[in-house]
Amino acid sequence: MRRTIRFLRKGETVEVEQFAPRTTLLDWLRLSERSTGTKEGCGEGDCGACTVVLRRLVDGRLVPVPVNACILLLGQVDGSEVLTVEDLAAEGRLHPVQQAMVEHHGSQCGFCTPGIVMSLFALYEAGMAPDRQEVTDALAGNLCRCTGYRPIIDAAFDALARREEDPFVARRQQVAGKLAALADDADVFVGSDQSFFAAPASIEALAQLCLAHPDATLVAGATDVGLWITKALAEMPKVIWLGRVAGLDAVAEDGETVTLGATVPLSRARDVLAGLDPDLGELMRRFGSRQVRASGTVGGNVANGSPIGDLAPALIALGATLHLQRGAERRSLPLEDFFLDYRKQDRRPGEFVTAVTLRKPAGRHFRAFKVSKRFDEDISAVMGAFCLDIADGTVREARIAYGGMAGIPKRARAAEAALAGATLADGAAMERAVTALAGDFSPLSDHRASAGYRRRVAGNLLRKALTEIATGDDAATRLIGHREIRHAAE
Numbered sequence: 001m002r003r004t005i006r007f008l009r010k011g012e013t014v015e016v017e018q019f020a021p022r023t024t025l026l027d028w029l030r031l032s033e034r035s036t037g038t039k040e041g042c043g044e045g046d047c048g049a050c051t052v053v054l055r056r057l058v059d060g061r062l063v064p065v066p067v068n069a070c071i072l073l074l075g076q077v078d079g080s081e082v083l084t085v086e087d088l089a090a091e092g093r094l095h096p097v098q099q100a101m102v103e104h105h106g107s108q109c110g111f112c113t114p115g116i117v118m119s120l121f122a123l124y125e126a127g128m129a130p131d132r133q134e135v136t137d138a139l140a141g142n143l144c145r146c147t148g149y150r151p152i153i154d155a156a157f158d159a160l161a162r163r164e165e166d167p168f169v170a171r172r173q174q175v176a177g178k179l180a181a182l183a184d185d186a187d188v189f190v191g192s193d194q195s196f197f198a199a200p201a202s203i204e205a206l207a208q209l210c211l212a213h214p215d216a217t218l219v220a221g222a223t224d225v226g227l228w229i230t231k232a233l234a235e236m237p238k239v240i241w242l243g244r245v246a247g248l249d250a251v252a253e254d255g256e257t258v259t260l261g262a263t264v265p266l267s268r269a270r271d272v273l274a275g276l277d278p279d280l281g282e283l284m285r286r287f288g289s290r291q292v293r294a295s296g297t298v299g300g301n302v303a304n305g306s307p308i309g310d311l312a313p314a315l316i317a318l319g320a321t322l323h324l325q326r327g328a329e330r331r332s333l334p335l336e337d338f339f340l341d342y343r344k345q346d347r348r349p350g351e352f353v354t355a356v357t358l359r360k361p362a363g364r365h366f367r368a369f370k371v372s373k374r375f376d377e378d379i380s381a382v383m384g385a386f387c388l389d390i391a392d393g394t395v396r397e398a399r400i401a402y403g404g405m406a407g408i409p410k411r412a413r414a415a416e417a418a419l420a421g422a423t424l425a426d427g428a429a430m431e432r433a434v435t436a437l438a439g440d441f442s443p444l445s446d447h448r449a450s451a452g453y454r455r456r457v458a459g460n461l462l463r464k465a466l467t468e469i470a471t472g473d474d475a476a477t478r479l480i481g482h483r484e485i486r487h488a489a490e
Contacts, residue, residue, distance in 0.1 A: 002186040005074070005197070008055075008081035008178055009033075011171075017190060019074055021197040021239040022229045026050050026069035029084060037085040037114050038069055041143075043230040045071040045223060046377070048142035051115035051291055053122050055081040057179045062172050064125040065294045066118060068141075071226025072295060073219060075190070075197040075241055079182050081175055083168075085114035088121060096164045097121050100155035108146040116142045119290070120156050125168060130160040140376040141289020188244065195237040199244040203325070206245050206352065211327050214349035216240045220263055220300035223292050242299075248354065259357040262299025266311075269298050273314075277361050279368040283310060286370055289377045299353040302335070305345045305408070308448075310383050312339070312409035314368050316401035317385035320358040326351035342407030364389050367465040371457050373448065380404050381449035384461040388419070388469060395419045404449075405441040405458055412440040415462065424470035433466070434459040 004017040019028070029035045029052070041049035045068035054065045054077060064083075088095035094102065097120045107113040116139065123138050135156045139149065188199035198216075200206040210216070216238035219225050228234040242248060242263050251272055252259040258276070260269055266287055274281025287293055287310055301311045302322065312335065320335040326348055335356065338346050347353075368385045372378040383403040389396045398419040400412040414436035422429035443454040464477050 002184070002188050003190060005078040005188060005190060005199075006182050007077045007079065008175065008182070010087065011175075013178070013182065016074070019190065019197070021073075021075070021191065021195060022234070022236045023074040024070060024226065024229065025052070025067075025072045025074050025077055025082070028074045029069060029082075035084055035086050039111055039114055040070055041111065041115075043070050044227050045289075045292060046141075046143070047112065048115040048119065048289065048291065049112050051118040051142065052085075053083040053118050053125070055083065055125075055175060055179075057176060057183065060176075062176045062179070064122045066122040066138075066141075066291050067295050068223075068226075068289075068291045070230060071222055073197070073222050073226070073239065073241065075188075075199060075239070076219075076222065076243060076295075078188060078199060078244070079179065081179060083118070083121075085117055088117065090167045095121065095124075095166055096162055097124050097155070097159045100159035100162075101152070104151045104155040104158060106147060106152040106155040112142060112144045116144065116152060120159065122290075123156070124159060124166075128160060130157045132157075135160075137285065138290055141291045185246070197239050197241065199241045201244050202246055203248060203354070206240070206242065206248075207325055207327050209240055210352055211350040213238050213240070218242060218303070218352055220297040220303075221265070221292075221295035223288070223296040223300070224304050224306070242297075242352075248299075250355075256362075257357050257359055259355050260298045261355050262297060262303075262353045264298045266293040266296045266298065266301070269311075277366045277368075279366060280314060283314060283368050283370055283383075286372075286376060286378075287311070292377075298356060302338070302356060303345065303347065303353045305339060305343050307342060307407050307409065308380050308383070308404045309409065310370060310380055310403060313383050313401040313403040314385040315356060315358050316409060316411060317366070317368070317387040317399045318358040318361060319387070319399060320356050322353065323355045323357065324351050325354050330354070332357075336401070336409070336411050339408035339410070361387060365469045367468060369461045369464065371461070379448065382454050382457045382461065384458060384465070386462065386465040390424070390469070393423050393425065395422050395424070400462065402441065402458055405443045405454055410441070412437055412462075414439040419466075424466060430463060430466050434462055437462065 004015045006015050029038050039049040041047035050070040051066050052069045119138050119142050128134050185201050187201050187205050190197045217236045219241045248261050249263040250261040270284035301309050316336045321332050322335045322338050323332050365388045370380050371382045372380050385401050387399045398416040400415050403409045415433045418433040418436040443451045445451045468474050
């Protein structure tokens with residue numbers, strides 16, 4: 001067992017053996033190291049002012065990952081290299097990304113600039129071509145209220161097109177070697193039985209630790225748990241991080257199903273799900289920012305039990321099965337049965353999510369739509385997912401699930417029953433299904449949307465899905481700005 005966390009900082013190995021489990025990376029940088037170039041803006045992973053880059057070894061390759069330091073726990077950087085805006089300039093010369101920002105006047109007040117620079121630096125280090133969609137996606141998690149994005153995007157294009165040699169490229173092999181030397185199979189436990197940060201290295205060690213400390217907070221990406229710290233000021237004396245558990249990030253695929261391990265990052269899940277259906281790919285692209293998708297995980301999004309989580313309704317519509325473990329005992333259940341009530345799930349003390357298995361939509365008709373106030377990086381007001389099995393124009397089975405319509409992600413069983421045996425050419429059947437939604441949901445009004453708005457939108461999304469499937473034409477129903485989603489002829 002290792003009693004410290006270890007990471008690279010400014011080319012040197014840093015070992016930390018005493019820290020509060022709830023310490024964020026941002027607080028450590030600003031308060032302990034006194035690296036104040038990284039700013040704190042919203043404190044909830046939304047504005048991107050605190051963006052830093054972690055370089056990790058993935059299958060022997062050095063991968064730059066932008067993260068929100070304000071909601072990332074310090075212990076989560078174990079085994080990685082931490083890069084901040086102070087590290088970019090070398091020998092009196094700005095990094096190409098920084099120089100481009102200067103030349104294109106991409107900064108005014110400057111508060112958001114360090115985070116923007118680090119997001120673009122991650123693109124630069126990844127070797128991305130100057131593609132507008134990639135650039136705007138990279139900046140979706142960085143809010144700027146005074147400069148405007150045109151000069152920032154121009155700076156990104158300029159820097160990516162130059163592709164100058166920089167010290168980070170020259171040091172890649174050296175950094176990879178140092179990170180490989182830090183890698184081990186040890187369980188990490190920093191603290192005492194009363195207060196600790198733990199990072200078990202195996203599922204068996206995780207199971208034992210959860211049984212011994214059922215009151216501990218399980219952390220995967222901390223994209224929500226981080227807000228418990230920064231907004232709710234939660235103490236969290238015991239933290240178990242799942243990021244080191246071998247095998248919990250596995251992806252398995254066979255002819256009919258895909259299994260995603262609990263700690264598969266949302267960024268990787270996007271690549272897998274986009275290969276199954278274009279709506280799944282677009283849903284995952286709008287799943288928070290690139291920083292959120294890099295940290296957040298499949299299991300964390302499901303186990304969190306949020307009624308407005310976007311992944312659960314899509315998985316429920318695809319007939320997903322959830323896998324859990326407590327000690328040596330393993331069990332599985334339909335994903336929709338896991339959610340019992342608002343923030344209450346069918347998970348016993350000491351039990352944790354290991355994976356989720358979903359049926360591929362091949363041979364069926366799938367649609368997923370997200371409605372939010374802001375198109376990118378926003379929480380859904382309503383999210384609807386629809387999966388229909390149709391033979392000879394008749395609906396054999398319908399699975400319909402919504403987020404934002406109840407205290408849990410929930411199936412619309414009355415609407416499903418109204419569609420069973422109906423033909424898509426029957427407009428009356430469509431309206432019966434829409435009407436049946438009133439019996440499925442009694443939504444609440446909040447700051448995102450009123451109950452009446454949610455009911456109207458939910459019905460319209462169902463109409464939209466059925467119309468697209470019936471006509472085989474998405475063009476007339478898709479008004480989503482610069483992105484075009486088309487399904488193959490059905």
